[in-house]
Amino acid sequence: MNKIMYLLLRLFKLVNLAPYLKSLLSMGKKSEVNFPNQLIPLNLEVILKGLLTSRIFEINSDWIYPYWMEKQLNPNDESFIPRGANIFAINTTHRNWTILGFPDFDEKGVVDERGLISPRYNSPSLDIFIKGGDFFFVPSRARKVVQKVNPVDGRVITEFDTEKFLLRSSVFSLKEDRGIHLYVNIKGKKDGNYRIYFSIRPYNPESIIPVWEIELKDGIIFVNEDKFLIPETEGANLFISKDEIDVENEQFLNKKKEKSKYGLMTGGIFYDFSLNKDEEKTFHLFLPQTNDRINFKDYPFAERLQSDFWKREKEKELTIVTPDRNLNEIFEANKTYIKSLVNRNYITPGPLTYRHFWFRDSAYMVSALTKIGDKDRAGRILLYFPEKQKKGYFISQKGEWDSNGQAIWTMVEYFRLTKNKDFLAYVYKSIKDGALWIERKRKKYKESMGLLPAGFSAEHFGPNDLYY
Numbered sequence: 001m002n003k004i005m006y007l008l009l010r011l012f013k014l015v016n017l018a019p020y021l022k023s024l025l026s027m028g029k030k031s032e033v034n035f036p037n038q039l040i041p042l043n044l045e046v047i048l049k050g051l052l053t054s055r056i057f058e059i060n061s062d063w064i065y066p067y068w069m070e071k072q073l074n075p076n077d078e079s080f081i082p083r084g085a086n087i088f089a090i091n092t093t094h095r096n097w098t099i100l101g102f103p104d105f106d107e108k109g110v111v112d113e114r115g116l117i118s119p120r121y122n123s124p125s126l127d128i129f130i131k132g133g134d135f136f137f138v139p140s141r142a143r144k145v146v147q148k149v150n151p152v153d154g155r156v157i158t159e160f161d162t163e164k165f166l167l168r169s170s171v172f173s174l175k176e177d178r179g180i181h182l183y184v185n186i187k188g189k190k191d192g193n194y195r196i197y198f199s200i201r202p203y204n205p206e207s208i209i210p211v212w213e214i215e216l217k218d219g220i221i222f223v224n225e226d227k228f229l230i231p232e233t234e235g236a237n238l239f240i241s242k243d244e245i246d247v248e249n250e251q252f253l254n255k256k257k258e259k260s261k262y263g264l265m266t267g268g269i270f271y272d273f274s275l276n277k278d279e280e281k282t283f284h285l286f287l288p289q290t291n292d293r294i295n296f297k298d299y300p301f302a303e304r305l306q307s308d309f310w311k312r313e314k315e316k317e318l319t320i321v322t323p324d325r326n327l328n329e330i331f332e333a334n335k336t337y338i339k340s341l342v343n344r345n346y347i348t349p350g351p352l353t354y355r356h357f358w359f360r361d362s363a364y365m366v367s368a369l370t371k372i373g374d375k376d377r378a379g380r381i382l383l384y385f386p387e388k389q390k391k392g393y394f395i396s397q398k399g400e401w402d403s404n405g406q407a408i409w410t411m412v413e414y415f416r417l418t419k420n421k422d423f424l425a426y427v428y429k430s431i432k433d434g435a436l437w438i439e440r441k442r443k444k445y446k447e448s449m450g451l452l453p454a455g456f457s458a459e460h461f462g463p464n465d466l467y468y
Helices: 003-011 015-026 039-059 067-072 299-315 325-340 359-371 375-382 403-418 421-444
Strands: 097-100 109-112 125-132 135-137 145-149 156-161 165-174 179-188 192-201 213-217 220-223 226-231 237-241 257-259 267-275 280-288
Touching: 003 015, 097 165, 097 325, 125 165, 125 179, 165 299, 179 192, 179 299, 192 226, 192 280, 220 267, 226 267, 267 280, 299 325, 325 359, 359 375, 359 403, 375 403, 375 421, 403 421
Parallel strands: none
Antiparallel strands: 097 109, 125 135, 125 192, 145 156, 156 165, 165 179, 179 280, 192 267, 213 220, 213 257, 220 226, 226 280, 237 267
8 A cells, every 4th residue: 555545544534444455455466457447437326326225215114115125125025135234225136127228229228027117327217006995006016927028029018917907018119219118008807996106216226316306398297307208198197296205195296396305206197097897998108218309109100110120120130940939039039138238339238337338248249249140230339349449459448458359359250250341441450459459468567477467357356367
C-alpha cells in the first residue's frame, strides 16, 4: 500500500482498515491495471441499488414486492438470505427473466418469471393485481404459475390458475412500434365482480427503481417524465396512490399528476368488470420503449406483424429437427433470444446489468449468429470491432488481455464460414494490428514466460494472474 493511500485512510480516520486493504492490494501478480476503471460505475450502481433496496424493505415491509424479493427476503422461504450481517439486498437467487426487445434496437426490456414487465433499462415496472371482494390476487405470491416462450415469435406467455379465474398474459416487443404490447385474458371459474389494476411499481427484477413522478397527459401515463403506459382498451380509470401507500390499501389521490418525496409511489390504471363462469375478458396495453412519437398498432395487427417478422427471419435460418420436441423448441427460442440481444452496432450478453459490450461474450455470440445463418447481423457487429481498438489493443476493459485473441478469432472464423473477401479486406489491418499487439505485449514482460502479462479475468473474478 503506497503512502498516498495510507494518508487518505488517516484523513478519513480509517487507519484500522489498512491491514485489510494492504492484503487485498497485494493479492495476485503485479499488473499494469489493478482494477479496470470501466467497471467502477457499473459496480457502484449495483452497490447503491442494493443499499437502497435493503433500506426501503426495512421500513416498508408491508408493500407488494417483485417475485425475487418476496422469496429472498422471506424467512420462511428456501431462498431466504439473512439480512442482519448484509446491508445490501441484491437479487442473487432468482435472476431469471426474459428479454423484451427486438433486433437492431438498443433499448431492451424484460419480463420476470411472474409476468412483471420492465420496459426499459433502469425503468420502473408494470404489474397486474386483481381484486374481487376480499380476494386480492398478487402474481409475485401466486403458486400455480406456468411461463413459456412461444418458439415461433418470441412472445412470453404467463398463466395463473386461481380459485376464481384463469389469468393469461402475452407480451412481446414489436419493431415497428418501438414498444411492448401486453395482452391479458381472464376466464371466469366462478361468477364475480372484479377490479384489475395495471400498477406502476418502483422496482424491477434487480432492485428498487425510484418512482418520483406519475402524470397522465394526452392519454399517456408518464413516469419520471418518460412515456410509460398507454391503455388501448377503453374504460380505463387513472389512479395515483398517496406517497408510500401501496395499491392494496386503495388510498388514491384525485389528481392527474403527483410527485413523491421518497421515490416510493405507485399508480396506473384500473378497470371494473363482472365475470361469469367460463366468460372471458381481455385487455390490451402498450408500453413504449422510447420517448419518440408513438403510433402503435391494434393488438391483432401487431400480433400479425410480430409473427410475420419472425417467420421471415426463420426462413433463412438453420433449423434442427430431432425426436425430442422440447429440444427443438428450445433451439428455436434461443435463436430468437440471441437475435433480440443485437443492438444497432453490437451485441450484448443480456439486458439490465448485462447490457454492455464485451469481446468475450461477443466472440461466442457472433459465431452463433453466423452458424444459424444470420451472416448480415454478424458481419455488421464485426465491423464495430475496429472501433474498439486502440494501437492494436481491442479494449473491453483495460487490463483484460484476452480480448485480442477473442476479437481476432471471431473475425477469422466469420471469414472461414462466409468466404466474404470484402469483409476480410476491411478488417485485415485490424487483425494484423491485433496480432502485432499480442507479440509486443508478450515480449515486454519476460516474467510472463511467453504468455501475456498478468491481468484480471472476468471468468472467475480472482486476483490478477497469468492466464492461458
